Amino acid sequence: METLRERKKQRTRDALLRAAVELFTTQGYEATTVDAIAEAVDVSQRTFFRYFAGKDEAALGLLDMTVERFVRAVRERPAHEAPMEALRQAVLDGWQSIHEIVESVVPVEQYLRMYRVIESTPVLLAAHLRRSLEVEETLARVIAEREGLDVDADPRPRLAVAVFSGVMRVTERQWVTGPEFSVAGMHALTSRYLDQVGPALLGSWRKP
Template identity: 75%
Template structure:
């Protein structure tokens, strides 16, 4: 696609957006590198901006603060997961749709992470979040919000009222619980890569009982 104007008026928005995205990615990469080597509390916004040779003002154009930068990789993967759930075939039972979304979309999620930071940095950042109270609290709050979003999405797929039928929230709570268990096990392995995480997730999801894995519409 042609991204340059022919009238001398300068670049079209497509080029500007790509430049903004490159700056954001560079800031995010610098932030997680500093958080994982120096610690979250000992890293300042000025240091993150200086690592990319931009101003503090530029940092705040992309992130509201250190907390958002620290959780940005996770937020990116969650956003892709939600879209993958939304794209699952309508005939799939709820738990199957959730499981296939995360497992079939694993390569895409891996690409999202690795486009910004190496996997080993992502693993270290996960440990920083788990060991930093303010980040862990924010992570848990965001996880609860995501669970509610997905529960409502599942209810919509199944033609249910999420506020009167408990199954969407129960299913999402079980699914999220499995992911939290596998994340912690994976994060405890010093040399674990994303493929090891996928295998662990798949093995644990296989343990979810048929009551939640079945087709609700046939009941």
């Protein structure tokens, strides 16, 4: 059970994250300072650094929360599911819980706008891609554990996760730059692209 102190710390972190996202999406990442974020919550700069290493970490905070939930969902998938199916179902079945995680901090529309800020800010995009590599390694180890494999001796867990992550990255790019910029649009696009993995990798693309 959470203590009063833990709840207070969580509220402060959420408030800082909420203020950061609001400022990043209204005035831009580069124009936003740590001092401005702290001031918006009426705390000191020192307090900000108790929760985030820098403003880049605050900018990626919502994504980190959703990724953490996704990794947990993969761990919890039924043991009989094949690796790619477990990854697919974890992201699609967990959509509502991820939505709720975001809404506990900011309106989902603001989360969507933050996605565009990340994609259009080189330093944030680089940090996002770097973290994605770390997540891929974590997922590969989760899959290997599920399948009873040694991740360093058998390449299949890393290959499966690399394919899945590639599909998700293509989906993100299409979604952020496309006309259907909504949560429903992202869900539909993710489902459609994941369904193409088998045909794209194994099927013939040439018309008879």
